[in-house]
Amino acid sequence: MVSQSSAVTERTVWELASTVVDPEVPVLTIEDLGVLRRVAVDGSRVVVEITPTYSGCPAIDAMRDDIVTVLASAGYEDVTVRTVLAPAWTTDWMSDEGRVKLAEFGIAPPERRIDGLVSLGLGIRCPHCGSLHTRELSRFGSTSCKALYVCLKCLEPFDLFKAH
Amino acid sequence: MNHSNHVKSTAITAESIADSSVVASDAVARYALGLGDDALVLAHRLGEWITNAPELEEDVALGNIGLDLLGHARSLLTYAGTAWDRSEDDLAYFRDESEFRSRQLFELPNGDFAQTIARQLVSSTYFVELYRALSLSRDATLAAIAAKAFKEVSYHLDHSTQWLQRLGLGTEYSRERMQSGLTVVWPFVAELFSADPAADALDAVGFDGIAVGVESLRPAFDALVPRLIVAAGLTVPELPAARGGGRVGIHSEALGPMLAEMQVLARAHPGATW
Known part of the structure; x- marks a missing residue:
């Protein structure tokens, strides 16, 4: 793994994660939607926080898998995607x-x-x-x-x- | 290549990312279980309308409402399961009828469209008041689930109110069927606002401010629903309350067959993923 400061890595991870699109509205990235909330890096451990649009929206599972896939292809192996409910998402x-x-x-x-x-x-x-x-x-x-x-x-x- | 192996955990949590995963205590989990079962059972009933509603838009509407409720159920059951190391699927598919803690209103068969709208009117009003209050819970996870759910159930209430008016003020025949729907549903209203043993247990051990005392929600229900019914040209039924007991595992004969259908696939292929 490249050695960078956490802040730089966080920015890189954010930019990678923000390429993931909504599977049902593929012109929107999860950053456009406001679904991507936070990225934290601790050593080689990456945590990405996302928030669901609606409680039952099945797209959240696809987005979570896509984030892991995108980060894994860039060499990030230890990725945790956490679904956070508060504060509740709004358009x-x-x-x-x-x-x-x-x-x-x-x-x-x-x-x-x-x-x-x-x-x-x-x-x-x-x-x-x-x-x-x-x-x-x-x-x-x-x-x-x-x-x-x-x-x-x-x-x-x-x-x-x-x-x- | 299976990238999902890299997912270490996917906790539903109201806590900040720095904190460790939240685990519910047994007492909180018992409370969350009842709320989760309410949402799950009603979600399944609404799903039964898909391809059967009077018009395509209602297939979509009832399916959407059911999907929101399923989301609430997933959050609540996942949270409850953290106390017992059981997943949402373990709780949904591998408990029997007497282990379900849902109030009896939600398991009522759909009946005709008007009866489903009557159940939606009562359910949505109840959920709006419940989640409004629960969003102030001292339990951060329950408060987060409730704050999100509140926005969604408010929209559901709007849907049932519009149909109540359309059917009540429509033709003589639609009015008659809407009135019959209310008659079927009404005896189950009282149970919604009766004591929840899991909530009382939390209060008893000093964890007050976590659960919502549903008895306190009845005035808000009484201030709204009878007025909506009268405004739709209908009569508020005066009927004795049904026996109740959903929160202690007593159910009507309708729940068993519903669960059999809901659970058969998961039980035939335990551990399967799709």
């Missing part, structure tokens, strides 16, 4: 870059809120044509984190990443 942690990538992928990003309560959006914008003339079809979508919408202008259905 307010999603990066600006992540929001742009989501919209480009065809998923409306979550509304911005102040202190997790007050919505700042005028409405849900269609990621295809940009119209705000949209309607909720179902509050539950293909994964825990999404709701199903339809655009009343271009008539295309789309997913909304729910504010949570």
